[in-house]
Structures are given as C-alpha cells and as structure tokens.
Amino acid sequence: MTNPTQFNVQAITPSYWRVTFENGPINLIDPDTIEQLSDLITRIEQDPHLTVVVFQSANPDFFMAHFDLLSDIQRVYTTAPGPTGLLPFSDNLLRLSRVPVVTISAIKNRVRGAGSEFVLNTDIRFAGADAILGQPEVGFGAVAGGNPMGRLAELVGRGRAMEIMLGGDDFPAQLAAEYGYVNRVVADDELDDFVDVFARRIAGFSKAAVAGAKKFVDEATAIPAGEYAAAMAAFRRTAMRPENADHLKSLFDRGLQQPQGIELDLGQQVALKL
Amino acid sequence: MTNPTQFNVQAITPSYWRVTFENGPINLIDPDTIEQLSDLITRIEQDPHLTVVVFQSANPDFFMAHFDLLSDIQRVYTTAPGPTGLLPFSDNLLRLSRVPVVTISAIKNRVRGAGSEFVLNTDIRFAGADAILGQPEVGFGAVAGGNPMGRLAELVGRGRAMEIMLGGDDFPAQLAAEYGYVNRVVADDELDDFVDVFARRIAGFSKAAVAGAKKFVDEATAIPAGEYAAAMAAFRRTAMRPENADHLKSLFDRGLQQPQGIELDLGQQVALKL
Amino acid sequence: MTNPTQFNVQAITPSYWRVTFENGPINLIDPDTIEQLSDLITRIEQDPHLTVVVFQSANPDFFMAHFDLLSDIQRVYTTAPGPTGLLPFSDNLLRLSRVPVVTISAIKNRVRGAGSEFVLNTDIRFAGADAILGQPEVGFGAVAGGNPMGRLAELVGRGRAMEIMLGGDDFPAQLAAEYGYVNRVVADDELDDFVDVFARRIAGFSKAAVAGAKKFVDEATAIPAGEYAAAMAAFRRTAMRPENADHLKSLFDRGLQQPQGIELDLGQQVALKL
Numbered sequence: 001m002t003n004p005t006q007f008n009v010q011a012i013t014p015s016y017w018r019v020t021f022e023n024g025p026i027n028l029i030d031p032d033t034i035e036q037l038s039d040l041i042t043r044i045e046q047d048p049h050l051t052v053v054v055f056q057s058a059n060p061d062f063f064m065a066h067f068d069l070l071s072d073i074q075r076v077y078t079t080a081p082g083p084t085g086l087l088p089f090s091d092n093l094l095r096l097s098r099v100p101v102v103t104i105s106a107i108k109n110r111v112r113g114a115g116s117e118f119v120l121n122t123d124i125r126f127a128g129a130d131a132i133l134g135q136p137e138v139g140f141g142a143v144a145g146g147n148p149m150g151r152l153a154e155l156v157g158r159g160r161a162m163e164i165m166l167g168g169d170d171f172p173a174q175l176a177a178e179y180g181y182v183n184r185v186v187a188d189d190e191l192d193d194f195v196d197v198f199a200r201r202i203a204g205f206s207k208a209a210v211a212g213a214k215k216f217v218d219e220a221t222a223i224p225a226g227e228y229a230a231a232m233a234a235f236r237r238t239a240m241r242p243e244n245a246d247h248l249k250s251l252f253d254r255g256l257q258q259p260q261g262i263e264l265d266l267g268q269q270v271a272l273k274l
Numbered sequence: 275m276t277n278p279t280q281f282n283v284q285a286i287t288p289s290y291w292r293v294t295f296e297n298g299p300i301n302l303i304d305p306d307t308i309e310q311l312s313d314l315i316t317r318i319e320q321d322p323h324l325t326v327v328v329f330q331s332a333n334p335d336f337f338m339a340h341f342d343l344l345s346d347i348q349r350v351y352t353t354a355p356g357p358t359g360l361l362p363f364s365d366n367l368l369r370l371s372r373v374p375v376v377t378i379s380a381i382k383n384r385v386r387g388a389g390s391e392f393v394l395n396t397d398i399r400f401a402g403a404d405a406i407l408g409q410p411e412v413g414f415g416a417v418a419g420g421n422p423m424g425r426l427a428e429l430v431g432r433g434r435a436m437e438i439m440l441g442g443d444d445f446p447a448q449l450a451a452e453y454g455y456v457n458r459v460v461a462d463d464e465l466d467d468f469v470d471v472f473a474r475r476i477a478g479f480s481k482a483a484v485a486g487a488k489k490f491v492d493e494a495t496a497i498p499a500g501e502y503a504a505a506m507a508a509f510r511r512t513a514m515r516p517e518n519a520d521h522l523k524s525l526f527d528r529g530l531q532q533p534q535g536i537e538l539d540l541g542q543q544v545a546l547k548l
Numbered sequence: 549m550t551n552p553t554q555f556n557v558q559a560i561t562p563s564y565w566r567v568t569f570e571n572g573p574i575n576l577i578d579p580d581t582i583e584q585l586s587d588l589i590t591r592i593e594q595d596p597h598l599t600v601v602v603f604q605s606a607n608p609d610f611f612m613a614h615f616d617l618l619s620d621i622q623r624v625y626t627t628a629p630g631p632t633g634l635l636p637f638s639d640n641l642l643r644l645s646r647v648p649v650v651t652i653s654a655i656k657n658r659v660r661g662a663g664s665e666f667v668l669n670t671d672i673r674f675a676g677a678d679a680i681l682g683q684p685e686v687g688f689g690a691v692a693g694g695n696p697m698g699r700l701a702e703l704v705g706r707g708r709a710m711e712i713m714l715g716g717d718d719f720p721a722q723l724a725a726e727y728g729y730v731n732r733v734v735a736d737d738e739l740d741d742f743v744d745v746f747a748r749r750i751a752g753f754s755k756a757a758v759a760g761a762k763k764f765v766d767e768a769t770a771i772p773a774g775e776y777a778a779a780m781a782a783f784r785r786t787a788m789r790p791e792n793a794d795h796l797k798s799l800f801d802r803g804l805q806q807p808q809g810i811e812l813d814l815g816q817q818v819a820l821k822l
Contacts (some may be wrong), residue, residue, distance in 0.1 A: 102714045
C-alpha cells in the first residue's frame with residue numbers, strides 16, 4: 001500500500017491490541033480504509049495470542065464520520081470480493097463480527113453512517129457521554145449499505161430500529177444506551193480507563209474460553225451473508241440517483257465533509273431542504 | 275359502507291397523512307373497524323406519494339380500548355380472508371406491518387388488547403406520559419388473538435413479554451418505554467408537536483429510501499403468517515368458553531365497555547374475581 | 549433419593565406453588581440438585597391445576613451460587629439423557645423453559661453461573677435491589693455449559709450478551725434491569741410481597757389461557773435443543789483443562805465455595821490472577 005496507515009495498531013500485550021483510527025480532518029471512511037481494514041481483520045483472525053481489540057479514534061470530534069462521498073465509490077463495487085464472497089466493505093463487516101477475539105468500540109463524539117455500521121459489527125460499544133450515533137443515509141436518499149437495519153433490529157428491537165433508520169437523526173449517547181444502540185455510557189474523561197480495565201480483564205482470560213463463548217452469541221445473532229449483499233445492492237440502487245443530486249449539492253455547500261460545517265449537527269441538517 | 279367512518283384521514287401533504295380514530299364513547303374495535311381498516315391499508319399500500327402516516331385518537335381517554343365483546347364476533351371468523359390469506363383482523367395486522375410507508379402511533383391514554391395489537395404492528399410507538407398499554411386477554415380467560423406474543427417477544431425480550439402477556443396488567447408509559455413496548459415517552463402536551471416534527475422530517479425524505487430501509491427492518495423482524503393464524507385460532511378456542519362467562523358478566527356489571535367504569539383501571543380490575 | 553430435599557415445595561393454593569432452594573452454606577448446584585430438579589419439573593409438567601410457580605432461596609446471601617466444582621462432575625456427563633434427549637442439566641433447562649405454567653425467579657442476592665442459567669430459563673426474573681447476577685465461567689477458563697449465551701442474546705441483545713459473557717463480571721440488579729437481564733428491580737424488603745401479589749394474580753387466571761399464551765412467547769424465543777447440547781460439549785472441552793488448574797487452585801485458596809471468601813465479590817475476584 002502506498003497510502004498512509006489509517007489504523008494504528010498498538011500491542012499493549014500479546015493478547016490486547018489498541019487500534020487508533022485516523023483519516024483526514026473528520027475520519028471519513030474511503031476505499032483505502034476498506035482495504036486497510038480488510039488487512040487488519042486478517043491479522044486479527046490469524047494471531048494466536050490475541051484475545052481483545054479496542055478501537056478508538058485519534059480525532060477528538062469524530063470517531064468515524066461516514067463514507068467519503070467524494071472518493072472513488074466505483075472501487076467499492078468493483079474490487080474483488082473478500083473471503084466471505086461479499087464485496088470488501090460488507091466482507092469486512094461480516095468477518096469483523098466473527099473474529100475469534102472480543103472487539104470493543106470506545107466511542108467518543110460522532111460516529112455515523114458507515115462508521116455506525118463498523119461499530120455495530122464490533123462486539124461491544126462503550127460510549128462517552130458526548131458520543132453521537134446515527135444512520136443519516138435516508139436523508140441522502142439512500143438505503144444504508146452495511147445493513148445496520150439487521151444489527152439494529154436485533155439490538156434495539158423493531159420499533160427503535162425503524163426510528164433510527166427511517167428518522168435518520170442523531171442519537172446522543174444517553175438515548176443510544178436507553179435504546180440499546182450502545183452497551184452503556186461512561187463519562188467522557190473516564191472512558192479510556194474504563195475500557196482499558198475491561199479489556200485487560202478479558203486479556204487475562206483463556207482465549208479458548210473467550211472465543212468459544214463469543215461463537216455462541218455470534219451464532220445466536222448472526223445475519224446471513226445474503227442480507228449484507230442485499231443491503232449493499234439497495235445502497236447502490238438508491239445512493240447516487242439523479243433525484244438526490246440537488247440536496248447533496250446543498251449539503252456540500254453547507255459544509256458536508258468539513259470539520260466546521262454541518263457535520264457537527266448532521267442529524268438535523270440532513271433533513272433541511274434549502 | 276353504511277357505517278360512519280371510524281378512520282378520519284387528513285392529508286397534511288401528499289406524503290404525510292394523519293389518521294384519527296373514533297368509534298363510540300371508548301374507541302372500541304369492532305367488525306366495522308376491521309373492515310374500514312382493511313380499506314385504509316389498501317389506500318396506504320397503493321398511494322405512490324405517501325411516505326408517513328400518523329395514527330392518533332379523537333378520544334381524550336382512549337387511543338383504542340380493545341375489541342368490542344358485544345359486537346358480532348362471528349363476523350370476524352366468517353368474513354372472507356384478506357390478501358395474505360388470513361382472516362381480516364390478522365390480515366390487517368400483517369399488511370399494516372409491511373406497508374411501504376412509515377407508520378407511527380401517537381399514543382395518548384389507554385390502548386389495550388386488540389388496540390395494543392394494532393400499535394404493535396405500526397412501525398413506531400411514541401407515547402404521551404399518561405399513556406397506558408396492556409394485553410388483558412388472559413384476565414378474560416383467552417389467548418390474545420392478534421399475536422402480540424410474537425411482536426412483544428421481539429421488542430421487549432422473552433422475560434418481559436411473559437410478564438406483559440401472562441400478568442395481563444396495565445403498563446404505564448414510563449415502564450412501557452423502559453421495557454421497549456413503546457419507543458419513548460414525551461410529555462402529553464408535547465406529543466402532538468413531537469410527532470408532527472418527526473413525521474414531517476420523514477415526509478421530506480425519498481420514498482424509495484424510506485420504504486427500502488423499512489423492508490430490511492421488517493424482514494429482520496418478520497412474524498410468519500402462520501403465527502398470526504395460530505394466535506387467532508387459540509383466541510377462538512379460548513375466548514368464549516362457558517367457564518369464562520361468570521367473570522365476564524361480573525366485568526360488565528362493573529362497567530366494562532363504559533367510559534366511567536372499570537375501563538379506567540382495567541389492568542387491576544380484570545384480575546378481581548367478585 | 550437418599551439425599552436431603554434441596555427444593556422445598558409449598559402449595560400456597562392448588563394453582564400456586566412456592567419453591568425454596570437450599571443446598572449447603574452457599575446454595576451450590578451439584579449432581580443431586582440436577583436430579584431433584586428433574587423430578588420437580590416432571591411434577592410441574594403433570595399437575596393439572598398448577599398455573600404459577602415462584603422460585604426463591606432460603607439463603608440470605610445466595611439465590612444459587614454456581615455449579616459445585618468439587619462435586620462429581622462426571623455424573624453430569626454420564627447420567628442417562630432426559631426426555632428431550634439432552635444430558636440432565638441441559639434437559640432441565642429446556643424442559644423448565646417449556647412447562648405449561650408461569651415460572652418466576654424472585655432473586656435476592658447472588659446468582660451466578662449455573663444458577664444464572666437456571667433463572668434465565670424461568671419465564672420472569674424479579675430482582676431485589678441487592679441482587680447480583682453473573683456468568684463468571686470465562687474467568688475459570690470455560691465456556692458456560694447451560695447456553696446462557698443464547699438466552700442472553702435474546703433478552704439483552706448481542707452487544708450486552710457479549711459484555712456479560714466475555715467480561716464475566718458481576719451485574720448488580722439495577723444494571724441488570726437496564727440491560728434486560730432481569731425484568732425489573734424491587735426494593736429487597738418489598739420483593740416477596742410484590743412477587744406474591746403478581747403470582748396470586750396469575751393463579752386466579754385460566755390455566756388454558758396462561759399456558760396457551762406462554763406457548764407463543766416460548767416458541768417465538770425458543771432455543772434449539774442442539775444449542776444446549778453444543779454449549780454443554782463446549783463446557784466439557786474447556787472447563788477442566790490442565791491450563792486452568794493453577795488459577796482454580798488460587799481461587800479455592802481465596803475462599804471459593806465458602807460463605808465468607810471471594811464468593812461475595814466473585815466478579816472482581818475471578819479476574820485476579822495471583
């Protein structure tokens with residue numbers, strides 16, 4: 001790869017990694033992210049000692065913003081499928097959900113769209129009190145491509161999954177925890193320590209026991225690969241339609257994908273037709 | 275139809291309807307309700323512009339009381355099946371859950387029995403702080419006919435679904451939200467505005483995106499038609515047994531189906547054997 | 549049976565039993581418990597009048613501690629399968645979940661491991677404010693044998709089930725209720741009355757209605773017998789491995805299975821490697 005590394009892996013101990021994501025001013029997800037994440041997941045799958053991985057962000061305002069709408073989206077559709085037979089973005093999500101280690105998202109501030117889909121496919125989501133989660137795709141005229149519909153339906157139930165997906169609004173940490181979108185909320189300045197203590201605890205357990213128990217929870221809540229494929233197909237059908245163009249232009253005019261623009265308040269802004 | 279319209283449809287915009295239910299002094303559900311609801315669902319299914327429908331009640335004390343036990347219940351069993359192949363009441367519930375628009379129940383005050391089954395098959399339930407929900411069928415000696423067992427199991431989990439269905443008690447809004455029976459609670463005098471803002475937001479989104487995303491949540495939480503049929507059969511087997519008659523008479527003596535009788539406190543009253 | 553009765557059955561009325569568990573100083577579950585529970589479940593299955601059973605503990609500090617690691621565990625694996633075809637411990641859990649009566653756990657203080665698996669297979673869990681629940685198996689190097697992974701995934705969702713099972717920590721009543729691990733929390737000194745009122749209510753209902761409605765909730769949330777078998781096999785593969793021995797010895801040295809030792813704080817203690 002000639003691109004800079006977006007995932008910085010720190011091996012705290014042989015059984016405990018901390019992975020820090022950083023990509024541009026607002027931590028967008030682009031085709032390079034997908035490629036690098038695929039490699040990282042392979043490393044996680046193959047390491048014989050690894051038991052727990054914490055994902056965090058180097059950006060104080062964005063855990064992961066969302067997919068980069070100015071990147072080469074055709075690359076997402078035309079890159080060869082991954083080991084699951086799915087296109088690489090979906091392949092990442094499904095493989096991530098199955099890795100034989102515990103994956104934890106330590107969420108500070110904003111995580112939306114494809115970023116929300118990433119955290120939904122980690123095992124555990126701990127959120128700082130200022131965290132904000134959302135799936136704004138419907139506001140862009142699109143069906144979300146990573147099938148958060150499936151994960152949210154299982155986590156928060158049909159009614160709240162409908163509200164999150166069809167309202168497309170922001171969900172602050174406390175409401176997200178009440179709904180079950182995240183496991184629980186921790187004060188922002190205590191989140192790192194809380195997650196570290198939790199991760200070290202698991203890092204000391206037997207990998208066979210941890211991976212063995214996870215497999216049962218995973219299989220009880222598994223989403224068929226075909227559902228991931230269908231969601232990506234629905235995204236592809238809806239995301240770049242000509243009828244979405246005017247609103248998309250208006251959003252870019254108002255600062256979409258920029259650190260000081262509407263990204264700070266995207267849940268509200270995406271519904272404003274100006 | 276020669277009966278007065280129970281569902282008053284107000285098209286706020288081409289993509290946003292508000293439907294107000296009104297039927298007698300306590301908003302009972304009767305065979306006419308079922309017939310009219312079937313027609314309304316067909317209109318919702320077929321309208322090409324409609325994106326969101328809000329259901330509300332004209333009655334300040336009852337969103338929907340429950341099935342009218344003095345109506346011609348044989349008509350429920352003998353009317354020709356609807357498009358799903360189910361008897362009309364079950365057919366309504368299943369078709370309602372699948373309409374290609376977002377359906378929202380704005381619940382003020384009491385909704386029980388068949389009324390609760392109605393709101394459980396809308397997509398989203400927002401409740402005023404004075405709302406009360408319940409499935410009192412077990413207190414009448416019957417298995418609930420609209421299969422709220424299936425919807426509640428998915429929404430609130432096995433343990434709480436058992437408590438709601440087998441206890442047959444009233445669930446005030448706050449407890450209902452803690453359990454996941456409703457999405458969230460809003461102050462009674464703010465509910466209309468809250469729901470209107472939410473509905474207008476969705477009304478401005480692309481119908482293709484909204485209906486497309488809903489389909490994934492619906493399919494992830496779908497209840498097989500056979501389960502609706504089995505619940506209706508169980509209701510029919512249990513509801514009008516001779517051994518239920520004395521208690522039913524006592525309930526009518528105490529004001530069942532009257533606005534000022536035990537309907538105000540049905541959760542408690544249905545369990546009192548006098 | 550030549551062993552003392554661990555389950556004391558009190559028939560409050562013909563339709564309402566209260567069952568009190570007592571086994572040694574911390575209410576461990578051993579092969580005798582499994583055998584006696586099997587007999588009790590058969591009585592519950594066959595009684596024509598019984599509608600509701602409340603399970604409580606005679607021990608002020610432990611509802612059920614966990615499986616007795618000093619008992620004859622080979623007996624668990626070699627006793628003839630029960631009616632479901634599963635080994636007796638798993639057979640008990642699956643049959644318990646299906647009995648045609650409502651089963652309620654009135655949980656005061658600690659319930660962990662196999663005890664937690666027991667309460668997860670009763671229909672309803674009401675917890676006193678001082679209750680503590682947990683699945684510490686991973687801290688012993690084992691996959692839990694009673695498949696709490698399946699029940700918890702359904703009750704609390706994938707993310708929180710992962711946290712409970714892979715963290716192996718204690719969950720105090722309030723957090724357990726927020727997650728959905730228990731139905732709700734009641735003040736410790738009000739729990740008995742609360743549960744008694746609830747049970748008497750159901751005891752007055754028609755058994756046909758209660759058992760009929762329960763069957764729908766049970767089937768909507770059923771766990772295949774094969775999953776129980778797979779969990780027991782995973783426990784057997786992982787629980788007594790030589791690499792677990794040093795930590796297990798350390799835990800016994802610190803008071804495992806004794807009333808005043810680390811059992812009071814097992815969630816924390818099981819993760820300390822001394």
